[in-house]
Amino acid sequence: MDFDLPAEHRMIRDTVREFCEEEIRPIAQEVEDEHRFPAEVFEELTALDMMGVPVDEAYGGLGGDQLMYALVTEELGRVSGGIGLSYAAHTSLGAKPIDMFGTDEQKEQWLRPLAEGDGIGAWALTEPGSGSDASNMDTTAEYDADADEYVLNGTKQFITNANVANSILVKAVTEPGAGYDGISTFIVDPENDDGFEVVSVWEKMGLNCSPTCEISFDDVRIPADRLLGEEGEGWKQTMKTLDGGRISIAALSTGLAQGAYEAAKEYAGEREQFGEPISKFDAIRDKIVHMHRQTERARLLTHKAAVTYDDGERVTQESALAKLDASEAAREVAEEAVQTLGGYGYTTDFAPQRFYRDAKLMEIGEGTSEIQHVVLGRQLGL
Secondary structure: OOOOOOHHHHHHHHHHHHHOOOHHHHHHHHHHHHOOHHHHHHHHHHHOOOOOOOOOOHHHOOOOOOHHHHHHHHHHHHHHHHHHHHHHHHHHHHHHHHHOOOHHHHHHHHHHHHHHOOOOOOEOOOOOOOOOOOOOOOOOEEEEOOOHHHHHEEEEEEOOOOOOOOEEEEEOOOOOOOHHEEEEEEEOOHHHOOOOOEEOOOOOOOOOOOEEEEEEEEEEEEHHEEEEEOOOOOOHHHHHHHHHHHHHHHHHHHHHHHHHHHHHHHHHHHEEEEEEEEEHHHHHHHHHHHHHHHHHHHHHHHHHHHHHHHHOOOOOOHHHHHHHHHHHHHHHHHHHHHHHHHHHHOOOOOHHHHHHHHHHHHHOOOOOOHHHHHHHHHOOOO
């Protein structure tokens, strides 16, 4: 669907689509099987100027809007959920908060390398014991006035890109007992901050070319100038970050659905039974039509959320709805794609099995489907 897209957006989308077809699709299963972060792909995305799409041009970004970023993320997800996930985490979670909340000095030192592709970004919120109650965190940052530093201690779990990141935005409690108002954000340098450790890189059901890590902080000393915003602003920053991040997950989910739908449609048009393509059979035709409808609906909700975001309006409801619908569509469409291919769909020779495994995380990450229902209920006054 591009009837409502500006020419520049169509050009960016088509450029990324061509790149994905030529460079990513041929290696998508390979990097997943090898559980390998494909650094070369991100170097090529850097050459295309795609690593900072929604970041201000003054700090090395493309200066695009949320809709343009969503289009890029969707195209990546259409061929590789893992590459799309690492890209989205780098952009929405690792870079964009510095763009929104950082000082000029922080943007120059920490944002520019991310936007120009000289580094990968990450964001650390979730902890082993917090689950969906992300505000209930044990990671602390105590201020040392003599050294003008914060001393960071704790553990973070399920952190995308942590073992390949050049900077990680970490949420920590600076005022115990203050609840949401006691949380702050810090820029951690994993290469140079003593006491930082990647404890493990998880083996997962899918998305294994995108590293998911447990990380720990043992008396990590953070200079005070790496506090992002002011003390106590961390949770407000988180909510605003997630509004944009959920749009990117909706876009990634739409891409997964599109890829699965295309694989099923192509197979059904070529596979013959009883002397004709199986796409001519009512059961298969209706299945593919339903997959198409789900994918288009997810795309429309995602674009609506992105445009609302770009208009500067509050987008909590729209982003939650897009994320909820698109993530469920991705899983359901991918499952139907596997079913359409039958036994072939269960093999790694065909892409639907990868889309199916990748899609499940979309209903979990950046707020589970259950949490999206809570968010939407509150937005609807329920």
